[in-house]
Amino acid sequence: MRYLGMVLLGVAALFTTTMALGAADQANKAKAAAEQGAVTHTEHVESGVAGGATESFAGQTAEDAETIAKERKPFPAELPAAPEGDVAEVNLVVVDKTVEIAPGIQYNVWAWGETAESATALGPPIHVREGQLVKFRITNEGSIPHSMDFHAARIAPNEAFKDVMPGESFSFEFVAGDPGVFMYHCGTKPVLAHIANGMYGAIVVEPADLPPADREYVLVSSEWYLDSPGIDEPANLSMDKARAMTPDWVTWNGYAGQYAQHPLTADPGDTVRFWVVAAGPSLSTDFHVVGTIFERAWANAAMHDPQIGPQTVTVPAGGGGVFDVKIDDPGTYPFVSHSFASVELGQVGILKVGEPKGGSSH
Numbered sequence: 081m082r083y084l085g086m087v088l089l090g091v092a093a094l095f096t097t098t099m100a101l102g103a104a105d106q107a108n109k110a111k112a113a114a115e116q117g118a119v120t121h122t123e124h125v126e127s128g129v130a131g132g133a134t135e136s137f138a139g140q141t142a143e144d145a146e147t148i149a150k151e152r153k154p155f156p157a158e159l160p161a162a163p164e165g166d167v168a169e170v171n172l173v174v175v176d177k178t179v180e181i182a183p184g185i186q187y188n189v190w191a192w193g194e195t196a197e198s199a200t201a202l203g204p205p206i207h208v209r210e211g212q213l214v215k216f217r218i219t220n221e222g223s224i225p226h227s228m229d230f231h232a233a234r235i236a237p238n239e240a241f242k243d244v245m246p247g248e249s250f251s252f253e254f255v256a257g258d259p260g261v262f263m264y265h266c267g268t269k270p271v272l273a274h275i276a277n278g279m280y281g282a283i284v285v286e287p288a289d290l291p292p293a294d295r296e297y298v299l300v301s302s303e304w305y306l307d308s309p310g311i312d313e314p315a316n317l318s319m320d321k322a323r324a325m326t327p328d329w330v331t332w333n334g335y336a337g338q339y340a341q342h343p344l345t346a347d348p349g350d351t352v353r354f355w356v357v358a359a360g361p362s363l364s365t366d367f368h369v370v371g372t373i374f375e376r377a378w379a380n381a382a383m384h385d386p387q388i389g390p391q392t393v394t395v396p397a398g399g400g401g402v403f404d405v406k407i408d409d410p411g412t413y414p415f416v417s418h419s420f421a422s423v424e425l426g427q428v429g430i431l432k433v434g435e436p437k438g439g440s441s442h
Contacts, residue, residue, distance in 0.1 A: 134320055137309045137328045138425055142184020149183045154342040155200065155333040159296035159355060160207050162286060168208040168256070169215045174222045174244075175199045178314045179278070181304050182329050182336035182426060186314040189278035190266070196221055201334040202359070203264065203281030205298040210259045210287045219249040226274070229267035231398065232256055232283050241267045259287035260381025261298075261355040261400035272361050276305055276322045278334070280359035282400065287383050291376075293353035293404065295346050301395075301417060301427060302334065302359040303327035325362045329426050330417070336426025343412065343430035351375070351406045352431065354415070360397035366418040368392040369405055369431065378402040392418050410434030 142148060162168070177191040179201045193199035208214055218228050225243040233240070233254040240252040265271075266279035282300050305321035306328045321327065329336045346352045358365040368391065376386040377393045381400045387393065395401040407413060413431040416423050 134318075136326070137306050137315075140185075140309045140311065141182055142311055145183035148180075149337065149341045152180070152183075152335075152338070152341075154338040155202075155335060157297040157299060157333060157339065157344055159284060159298050159353075160205060162207040162209045162284075163212070166211075166213060167215060168206075168212045169217075170206055171217045171219070172203060172228070173199060173219045174226045174279075176222045179334075181310070181331065181334060185306075185310040185329070185336075187304065187306065187310055188314045188316050190222055190224075190226065190274065191278055192218075192226075192281075201278040202300055202302065203279075205281065205300075205355075206264070206283040208256045208283065208285055210256060210285055212256050213253060214256050215251070215253045217249060217251040218244055220244045220246050222246060225268050226266050226279065227268045228264065230254065230262065230264045230283060231400075232258060232260075232262035232264070232285050234258070237267070243268050256283075256285045258381075259285050259290075259383040260378065261285070261357055261402055262381060263357045263359055263398055263400060265359065272322055273317055273319065275359060275361035276303065277317050280357075280361075282355060282357040284355050290383070291404070292351070294350035295344075296353045296355065297344055298355045298357075299332050299415070299429075300334070300357045300359050301363075301365040301422075302331055303361065303363055304329040304331065322361065327363070327425060330363065330422040331426050332415075332429050337428060339429025340414075343432035346407065346431060346433050348408050348410055348434045349406065350433075351404055354403040354405075355400070356395050356403060357400045358395040358397050362397055363419070363422065364397050364399075365395045365422075365427075366392050367395055367401060367403060368416055368418040369403075370414040370416065371411060372405050372407050372413060375404040375406050377404070405431075407431075407433045410436040412436050 172192045173196045174192045175196045181187045189201045191199035192203045220226050227241050227243050229241045235254045244250045261284050264281050266274035282298050305318045306315040307318040308315045374390050377390050378386050416428050
């Protein structure tokens with residue numbers, strides 16, 4: 081076991097280092113604090129699944145973390161194509177599942193995906209076009225009730241966002257009339273627990289008049305609150321930490337540092353568009369790309385009023401933002417929340433432009 085300290089590295093070092101999340105002295109202090117009486121205890125939410133703990137497990141990973149991170153296939157960040165025609169059919173299956181959220185860290189999630197086999201710690205990115213009719217169906221193959229709350233929908237929540245019991249399915253539809261990128265999540269009580277346990281995702285409602293982009297990526301930020309390290313056996317949710325907003329890990333697309341080890345790519349001169357959602361459940365994301373300035377930024381999905389040339393833009397918890405960058409010089413450009421506590425906990429990735437030389441100073 082070791083405490084990782086996240087280091088943003090140049091391309092030469094990017095595939096041969098450990099992406100650590102804290103310095104050795106910080107690890108020693110954390111270990112000492114734990115030995116001096118950090119209290120742990122177990123509590124239960126309505127489902128009886130989630131537990132509680134107050135001890136921090138930030139930065140703890142398996143001994144072979146470097147190998148695990150290199151070999152793991154990252155969550156696909158590319159924006160999928162929108163369906164043709166006037167109707168977009170979206171089907172999600174909910175299952176109970178154990179997934180990896182950091183190198184060697186196992187966690188019991190409530191997952192959803194297009195199939196039970198493909199279900200992950202966050203739902204798949206959904207891409208529709210402005211004006212399409214979205215026909216949605218949720219099938220609950222899990223052990224407790226779940227539901228769906230689309231932030232992109234103008235619809236009565238008491239009719240559409242209702243609980244679906246285990247073994248049952250439910251359908252509703254809405255017109256995607258508001259362009260932007262929006263969060264979707266389970267709205268079953270306690271909502272804090274359901275979002276913290278992986279039940280969130282992004283839906284992109286693309287407007288017809290959006291300027292073209294060469295590359296488009298979807299990034300969803302989220303926090304993980306662990307009741308154990310997750311190394312020897314899977315961790316569960318700590319409601320104590322979730323209520324206190326003291327995460328062990330903060331991630332892009334459900335896994336700490338995955339796009340630092342496996343960078344997103346672009347060619348020099350490309351317009352790269354990031355569709356960013358802050359799933360929380362509680363922390364906002366101050367989106368920033370190191371080494372450049374946004375060409376345009378549509379804050380909180382206000383697609384008719386772009387900001388020109390901002391450096392950092394806040395995406396509030398439960399909100400979304402769209403960001404264009406155009407980078408001419410080859411290099412490794414980190415994308416982060418400029419809350420660097422979140423960077424230390426894993427919310428960092430690299431946009432690799434062209435074939436860069438040298439390393440990164442971050």
